[in-house]
Amino acid sequence: MSDEPADLSDQPPLVRALLLARYTLVIHSGMRAVSEGETWKLDFSKQIAEIDAALQGAGIDTTKPMLAPVRW
Template structure:
């Protein structure tokens, strides 16, 4: 990936994120998180919802 600056005199520079991403992946694997599977977005709950309640299905138009 190449990074460009707003400054016209500044040259572009290469951005290599391989090393930090490998460290993040290793930390997640040590924590038991399978990084080969997508993460599901959390279900948003209202403050009064019981945690045992299933989320209600969306109504048409919502």
């Protein structure tokens, strides 16, 4: 495993989309949500596991760090 962040530009569009979705879910999983006075913890672990299985089945390393998708 390399410490160099993954470059999404060299990935096919479907893989890019799945990696970006995974990144977004990982960032938000564990956050607290509040609505109408109720508070709960977001848990996307099942969805992250499903995306990981799909990416790993395609030979994509999901343990490699990824740069944050920042628009300038």
